[in-house]
Amino acid sequence: MLVDNSLKEKALSIGFDLFGVSKAIIPEKAKNDFEEFIKNKYYGSMSWFPERWEIRNNFSNLGLEPKSAICLGVIYNSINHKNILNNIKISRYATGRDYHKVLKDMGKEFINFLKIKFPSSKFRQGVDTLPISEKVLSENAGLGWIGKNTNLISKQIGSYFFLSVILTDHELSVDNKLNFDCGSCSKCIDACPTNALFEPYKINASLCISHTTIENRDDSIPENLANNLQGWVYGCDICQEVCPWNIRAERKNIFSKISDFEPLEVFYSEEKLLGLTENEFNKITLESAISRITYKQWKRNLSYFIKNEKEKNK
Numbered sequence: 001m002l003v004d005n006s007l008k009e010k011a012l013s014i015g016f017d018l019f020g021v022s023k024a025i026i027p028e029k030a031k032n033d034f035e036e037f038i039k040n041k042y043y044g045s046m047s048w049f050p051e052r053w054e055i056r057n058n059f060s061n062l063g064l065e066p067k068s069a070i071c072l073g074v075i076y077n078s079i080n081h082k083n084i085l086n087n088i089k090i091s092r093y094a095t096g097r098d099y100h101k102v103l104k105d106m107g108k109e110f111i112n113f114l115k116i117k118f119p120s121s122k123f124r125q126g127v128d129t130l131p132i133s134e135k136v137l138s139e140n141a142g143l144g145w146i147g148k149n150t151n152l153i154s155k156q157i158g159s160y161f162f163l164s165v166i167l168t169d170h171e172l173s174v175d176n177k178l179n180f181d182c183g184s185c186s187k188c189i190d191a192c193p194t195n196a197l198f199e200p201y202k203i204n205a206s207l208c209i210s211h212t213t214i215e216n217r218d219d220s221i222p223e224n225l226a227n228n229l230q231g232w233v234y235g236c237d238i239c240q241e242v243c244p245w246n247i248r249a250e251r252k253n254i255f256s257k258i259s260d261f262e263p264l265e266v267f268y269s270e271e272k273l274l275g276l277t278e279n280e281f282n283k284i285t286l287e288s289a290i291s292r293i294t295y296k297q298w299k300r301n302l303s304y305f306i307k308n309e310k311e312k313n314k
């Protein structure tokens with residue numbers, strides 16, 4: 001099949017940093033990994049996983065018979081992140097505008113272009129929202145490789161990027177999978193404070209700080225995790241911060257071009273973050289990914305931060 005470069009050119013012109021196409025199928029090995037994840041309840045508080053993600057086995061439940069997956073990546077790491085000097089740590093991905101909204105807007109523009117090009121085809125975009133593995137499809141599309149920290153890493157831009165997948169019933173020419181892996185490196189596994197990366201390429205999400213601070217909605221956090229939050233109150237970037245591919249990308253000045261991902265002013269001030277009232281929290285976070293947690297969760301996370309800081313300074 002003839003390679004059509006106009007799709008990649010259009011995606012890059014909209015602001016996507018990575019583009020690739022894979023067949024809309026999931027390999028057997030990935031299926032086994034997913035079954036293990038469900039069987040061992042590694043999904044923790046994300047109880048929607050076993051039910052909703054059942055349909056992962058059957059793409060036809062998604063309202064179209066997808067043949068191809070158009071995989072797109074956008075860098076979120078801002079050059080200004082290094083100016084956030086707080087002890088309170090918030091993951092890079094969440095300090096700007098909500099990525100679901102940003103990527104959906106960009107995706108809409110791309111789909112409009114695709115519809116003109118292929119008028120009789122159907123398209124369906126996901127940003128987290130479709131019960132598919134964006135990482136596996138994007139790995140197959142040559143965007144990068146899934147690292148031992150379970151994130152998709154690109155040789156060119158590291159792993160601080162979001163993914164969005166557009167499924168289509170149009171048969172497109174596919175890209176080659178990258179033949180690459182992490183080699184002997186294990187920096188992410190060594191650095192993970194909660195042992196969530198219990199084996200290379202495998203995560204027990206219920207132990208991950210990202211899950212603990214965002215997905216866990218209980219009033220309290222289990223003690224073994226609460227003592228190991230390392231200052232994180234929303235998400236966790238540790239296993240990416242130590243990754244040589246991200247250190248390299250930052251050294252090469254590779255940062256987001258999307259102004260929506262610039263950190264909001266409030267995130268530069270620890271004092272402001274500690275003093276946010278419920279109204280202020282709701283107003284500030286309305287447009288950000290942080291709206292995924294409630295004010296109650298925010299206060300809970302802050303209370304562990306304050307407790308751990310006191311212990312540290314004893």
Ligand code: B12
Binds near residue numbers: 203
């Ligand atoms: C649930 C989820 C989480 C969970 C679990 C994390 C994980 N590693 O899976 C928690 C809450 C912990 C989490 C944390 C984070 N997440 Co998250 N998360 C997701 C989400 C919604 C689903 C991922 C998932 O299904 N995980 C379960 C594992 C087992 O599945 P998997 O890794 O995708 O795929 C494996 C298997 O499931 C299997 N498989 C895949 N597909 C199928 C299909 C079938 C039929 C079967 C049987 C099997 C199978 O093969 C894979 C290889 O082993 C995706 C979006 C999406 N829809 O893909 C974002 C996503 C993976 N997250 C993302 C991000 C940015 C993060 C954080 C960095 C945020 C932060 N700073 O706090 C951290 C990173 C933590 C880490 N080390 O992974 C990005 C990753 C981008 C990238 N470059 O890789 C994604 C892609 C969101 C996005 N749209 O950009 N996340």
Ligand code: SF4
Binds near residue numbers: 191203208238239240
């Ligand atoms: S995000 Fe943090 S807690 Fe989760 S696996 Fe990475 S280092 Fe471990």
Ligand code: SF4
Binds near residue numbers: 148182186188242
């Ligand atoms: S830190 Fe090393 S082992 Fe972990 S994902 Fe990066 S390259 Fe792979």
